[in-house]
Amino acid sequence: MSSSHAAYMREWRKKNPEKVRTINRRYYRTHGYGVRAVAGRLASQRYREKHREEGKVYSRQWRKAYPLKQKAQKVRYRGRRSMAVNTLTSEEIRTLFSVGQCFYCGAKDDLTLDHFIPLSRGGNTTRANILVACRSCNASKHDKMPTELLGQLPMFR
Numbered sequence: 001m002s003s004s005h006a007a008y009m010r011e012w013r014k015k016n017p018e019k020v021r022t023i024n025r026r027y028y029r030t031h032g033y034g035v036r037a038v039a040g041r042l043a044s045q046r047y048r049e050k051h052r053e054e055g056k057v058y059s060r061q062w063r064k065a066y067p068l069k070q071k072a073q074k075v076r077y078r079g080r081r082s083m084a085v086n087t088l089t090s091e092e093i094r095t096l097f098s099v100g101q102c103f104y105c106g107a108k109d110d111l112t113l114d115h116f117i118p119l120s121r122g123g124n125t126t127r128a129n130i131l132v133a134c135r136s137c138n139a140s141k142h143d144k145m146p147t148e149l150l151g152q153l154p155m156f157r
């Protein structure tokens with residue numbers, strides 16, 4: 001059926017060039033842009049894959065050049081994903097980091113911004129709920145409430 005149908009269509013197209021054009025136009029109107037958009041997406045995906053290494057090097061350099069900005073961006077991004085209130089300003093972030101040591105253990109290296117009451121537990125990204133913690137304290141705290149930390153972090157021992 002399919003081959004005879006194909007042959008019939010070939011004949012029909014030869015005899016009705018006007019109708020073929022109309023159909024093609026109509027198809028393009030409803031599908032043309034869609035098809036092009038998919039092609040564009042695939043092309044940009046291929047581009048990203050091809051340039052992934054360059055992108056990694058670039059973001060590594062950016063992180064090194066702007067460690068504070070990167071940390072602020074990260075904490076803001078996490079805040080944005082939830083329904084939490086986010087009023088933390090760049091100025092407040094600068095003030096927080098100017099303390100220069102981990103709120104929990106006093107370490108001076110590898111400082112990150114930490115939600116005292118975790119976002120997942122209803123905490124907000126506000127000056128009052130953000131403090132500076134070293135990566136290791138931040139990680140061991142994870143999404144625990146301050147009261148659950150007793151005995152687990154140096155300052156609560």
Ligand SMILES: [Zn+2]
Nearest residue numbers: 102105134137
């Ligand atoms: Zn610490």
